[in-house]
Amino acid sequence: MSRRDRFVKIVGVAVALGSTLAVGTYAGGGSASTDSSTPGAGAGGSPLDVAAARLDAFSSTVDSIGITDPVAAPDGLKIAYVQCAVPVCEAIHAGIEEAATAIGASLEVFTTQDTADTVQAAFQSAIQSDPDMVLASGNPREWFEDELAQLNDADIPVVVWSVPEPYRADGFAANLVTGDDYWFNGVLMADYVAVHTEGDANVLFLNVPQFPVLGIEQQGFEEQFAEVCPDCKLTELEFTVDQLLAGEHISAAVSELQKDDGINFVVTGFGDMLLGMPDALSGAGFDVPAISQAGTPLNRQLIADGTMQVADVALPTSFLGWRAVDAGLRAIAGQDPGTFTQPPYADFDGHPDISISGVPQRVIEADDIDDPTVPWVGVEGYQDAFSALWGR
Secondary structure, eight states: OOHHHHHHHHHHHHHHHTOOSSOOOOOOSSOOOOOTTSOOTTOSSOHHHHHHHHHHHTTSOOOOOOOOSOOOOOTTOEEEEEEOSSHHHHHHHHHHHHHHHHTTOEEEEEEOOSSHHHHHHHHHHHHHTOOSEEEEESOOGGGSHHHHHHHHHTTOOEEEESOSSOSSOTTOSEESSOHHHHHHHHHHHHHHHHHHTTTOOEEEEEEOTTSHHHHHHHHHHHHHHHHHOTTOEEEEEEOOHHHHHTTHHHHHHHHHHHHOTTOOEEEESSGGGGTTHHHHHHHTTOOOOEEEESOOHHHHHHHHHTSSEEEEEEOOHHHHHHHHHHHHHHHHTTOOOOOOOOOTTOOOTTOTTTTOSSOOOEEEOGGGOSOTTSOOOSSTTHHHHHHHHTTO
16 A cells, blocks of 8 residues: 555544644754644554554654754864664764764764673773763663763763663663654554555564564564554564574574465564565565664665565664764753654653654655665754754
């Protein structure tokens, strides 16, 4: 079903629900506001109709970075980035490097293998570099708790994302992609599968719960899939990072499809997991669509070419790098990192931190991709907008 067909289908539902389909503009500043009438779980209309409306809402653009208060960007700052092992973290690195250059800061990167010992070692090296801020992605605080305490004692702000905690968590200046955001990624992927199979899905879900946020994402998928596709089938396979890097998830996917040729959708915890899979499945005689989240240029190329992957719950990787630097600058200046208005269709009981950090989410398909090598920007012109706030 095309986005246009979905739109025709959901217009009547949206009118009945009494809400707009466009993603609301983020409102920067000191307080958040959530429209309690915005449909999330349990809204009027059938679950599948609401899922279609939510997909359309999260296929729209955000037109502002949502922050209006300027913040000082002192000369000569030193930024340390503790970088995870998967390619998406390198894509975020590119945005951090751009932002560091924009403010004349130096950047030093400390890579990990996403294990407790390598993350701890990377944080120790970051501390020894005497930074003004530390940025980090994807790993639980238990792996660097002692180092976080040292940084807190030294009043060095730590900005993280993809940590399974709220936006405002003890010890962090900000957690820019929250546990609730990952839970909602799972919701959007479940909605997409249910709508595009018209409620007749047989899903193979591949995941790496070694990243705790991906376990939360899987939970969001499971809960929403049961809501919007109650009679559908779900098979889940879990892997370690080492197994992922060795490609074992690909051979496992082929094996599962050989056992059950009724599987009609593949879902992966993040975009990198799909790389290499289309050739393997095609070689085994299978043609199954897939969706993931946080895709890289290679994922966008798959979508643009119509090669297995049909959609991605996009993470604006370069934007995230700039937003992380902005949050670090605000922490150094003693300012609030900013709270943002929750968009329509994201109001779920028990998940108050969906989309409140200023990092937008969007479901992208082939029609949304002009150049696969260019990441989804999140907000057009964000570089100039941030630079203006920083006085650059």
